Amino acid sequence: MSADMKCWLVMQGATFEEEFQGNFLWAPHHNEAGNCMFYWSNMRRLRPGDIVLSYVNLHIRAISVVQRLPMDAPKPPSWKSKAPNWSNIGWQAKLDYEKIDPIDLRPLWPTLVERSQKKYSAFNTQRVSGNQGYLYELTPEAADVILGKVTGNFDSDRAEGDIAAGTDQATLTKIRIGQAAFRAKLLELWGHKCCVTGCEKLELLRASHIVPWATARTSERIDPYNGLPLAANYDIAFDRHFISFDETGRILKSPRIEWRELSKLGVIETATLSRLDDRHAPYLARHRELTKDA
Template identity: 25%
Template sequence: MPVIHWIYPTNEKSNYYLDTTNGDTEVSPQQLFNDIRQSRSEVDRWVLGTGFRQMRPGDAIWVYASTPYQYICALAQAIDIDFDGDFWHASLVWNLDATQRLMRDPIPRSMFGQIAQRAAVRANQHTAEVLDDWLTTQQLTLPDLDSEPDPREDTRLRTLRTIVQRQGQHAFRQRLLDAYGGRCAVTGERAVEVLEAAHIDGYMGPHSNLVTNGLLLRADLHTLFDLHLIGVDREGKLVVSQGLAGSSYAKLHGKRLSLPSRAQEQPSKSRLAAHLRLLR
């Protein structure tokens, strides 16, 4: 799949913004590069004001230094998109080779023409062609994270992406533990070690980690929920598949779940209904 290009402007509305003559708190291109080079985590999270529903892992993020520079000075690749409850973010891994070259010889806006002011924008056809040509001229390629991994660079990116996802899963579970008072929604089990965060809609990236898209379930019930052998009806009662007839789980059929008291933390009824329609 072709890499999708995004232009991320750096200005007073962005995480980074560039040197002007009226202050000393702005971040210059060289300071930005030093931050990138010295990043210990290897992953930076930049706020996304727009584009978060279209951006995908593997997309190229070109840093556009706006006024007074008006040039592209750095290149990263998104490895995940997430929502922390307040803001959307892109988790970025920097391409140091490309960024070093761009810092020495940036791509001026006069070459690609597209204007980006306050938020990341998807490159139009002309801009994408200019950026593709630049990569070709520089003999650089960007890995497709949805394809078979290259044994070198792709593996590192996939490893970092897995770490970001795992960290997001931990936060998702903690939010559900808080919302459900540390008890399984079905059994009331309090042993935290066996309680898991179950997605109602399957995991499709960190944007799936919403409390309303989750249930706190004992590990065995989580497995049955994922296998569509149990579900939840619109009255909040457990529905057990006929495939479990005769098992100890059949006794749980019709049991009302203990859900969060706050309406904004309760599971989505429409998502539960869609899940229930797949009951085996």
């Protein structure tokens, strides 16, 4: 997950279809005793652009993107009989949902438990079952485990630079989900670290396309071999075609910049990729051509 986007898991169960059809989440302010549970008050922490995974019977059934800040709203009418002990006013968030091929979490459970926070985790450590509650924040590591299993077409024919230019909401949601899935698969491929520096701080890593999104074919945009997980300083130089990498993974620089300028960014002349796969080769060859001609 990128540093500016959180991923959440919502335990929906019997409420899934209604929330899916209505494109919302809702949680009460408190119960009849006046207590507010942390998994309800987490609703206040949702921000536009956050990813939400819908958990239903040990499967992720949908992925959604938060559209706006949560607001106070009355309890959905059909919930009054289901949850009479909840307050009549709660927090509601507007989401844009996409149903997906269900992801079975059971084979992933040990990894999810290991990569989750110890306190306030969504995943029961004693048995394969979600903890009782509603909305849980996922660690970036746990989110990437799930998002790496997403299948389906979440791409768009729009280029990355066109996203803000009047993109319709359904397309924007597909793009954001597709990018999150691409990042997760890329990080898994490289062991969740920068492929040059070895940095493991996920908030500092960027999922950089080798062949830019704008010029890549649809299948190439979501291919993890068309990507490198790079620390931010290497990412900006790679993205702007000031650097590339040769067939062995050794760094190359563009004629447009000198090593002394790159070194000021911490980009060094001896840098190499930690490993390469044959499937990276055609993408890197195209990137080198763009770097040479930029």
